Amino acid sequence: MPKLALGLIETVGLAAAMEAADTAVKSANVTLLGYENSKGGGLITVKLEGDVGAVKAAVEAGSAAASKINKVFSKQVIPRPHEEIEKLVYTKDTVGMTKSEIETEIKIEDQEAAETKMKDEVKAEVEVEEIKVEGEKEVEVENEEGAEVEVEEPVMEVVEETTDDDGEEALEFVNSTEEVCNLCKDPKCSRRKGDLRTNCIHYDELKEVVS
Structure with a gap:
C-alpha cells in the first residue's frame, strides 16, 4: 500500500458511487478496494489503488461519470500514502476487497516476479558456462595446431x-x-x-x- 497511490471519490448516493467505481476501473489500471458508507447525508466513498498517474486518471473519469448521476461531494488522490493510513483505508465498514485478499494478490505477484528473476539468473549462468566451454575448446585446438607444450624429459x-x-x-x-x-x-x-x-x-x- 505505501508504494501505491490512494484515490477517493465521495458521491451522494450509492448509484453515483457505483457509476464512479465502474468508470474508474475501466479507464485506468487501478484496483478497486471497495466503498464505505459515511452514514450521514447519503455520502458514499469509493476507494481506489494503483500508480499515481493511473489513479489520477481514474479519479477524474469516475468523478465526471458520477456527476451525471448525482452530486460528487469531493475527490482526492494521495500519492504514496503513509503505512499508518492503512488503518483508515482497510476498515470493517469498507465493502469490497479485504486487506487479506489484496495481500494475497501482492504475494502472488511477488512470487511470479521472483520466479522470473530466478529463470533469468539460471539462463545467464548457462550462457556463461557455454562461453567457458567454447573457450576451452579453442585452447585445445591451438595446442593441437602447434602451440609449444612443455614435456618433461625422461x-x-x-x-x-x-x-x-x-x-x-x-x-x-x-x-x-x-x-x-x-x-x-x-x-x-x-x-x-x-x-x-x-x-x-x-x-x-x-x-x-x-x-
Missing part, C-alpha cells in the same frame, strides 16, 4: 652393473622421475641436477660408457 637411473658381449662392465639405465642425480640416478650419489658432472660418483664410468 631421466636415466642406474639399476645394476652388467657385462657386455666383450666382457667389459657396463651400466644399465631405466626411466625414473626420482629426485636424485640425473646422470647416474644412484641414490647414494650426492650430486643433483645442475651440479658439476665431475661431482657424480659414477662420472668416470659414465664417461667410458659414452665414449
Whole structure:
C-alpha cells in the first residue's frame, strides 16, 4: 500500500458511487478496494489503488461519470500514502476487497516476479558456462595446431652393473622421475641436477660408457 497511490471519490448516493467505481476501473489500471458508507447525508466513498498517474486518471473519469448521476461531494488522490493510513483505508465498514485478499494478490505477484528473476539468473549462468566451454575448446585446438607444450624429459637411473658381449662392465639405465642425480640416478650419489658432472660418483664410468 505505501508504494501505491490512494484515490477517493465521495458521491451522494450509492448509484453515483457505483457509476464512479465502474468508470474508474475501466479507464485506468487501478484496483478497486471497495466503498464505505459515511452514514450521514447519503455520502458514499469509493476507494481506489494503483500508480499515481493511473489513479489520477481514474479519479477524474469516475468523478465526471458520477456527476451525471448525482452530486460528487469531493475527490482526492494521495500519492504514496503513509503505512499508518492503512488503518483508515482497510476498515470493517469498507465493502469490497479485504486487506487479506489484496495481500494475497501482492504475494502472488511477488512470487511470479521472483520466479522470473530466478529463470533469468539460471539462463545467464548457462550462457556463461557455454562461453567457458567454447573457450576451452579453442585452447585445445591451438595446442593441437602447434602451440609449444612443455614435456618433461625422461631421466636415466642406474639399476645394476652388467657385462657386455666383450666382457667389459657396463651400466644399465631405466626411466625414473626420482629426485636424485640425473646422470647416474644412484641414490647414494650426492650430486643433483645442475651440479658439476665431475661431482657424480659414477662420472668416470659414465664417461667410458659414452665414449
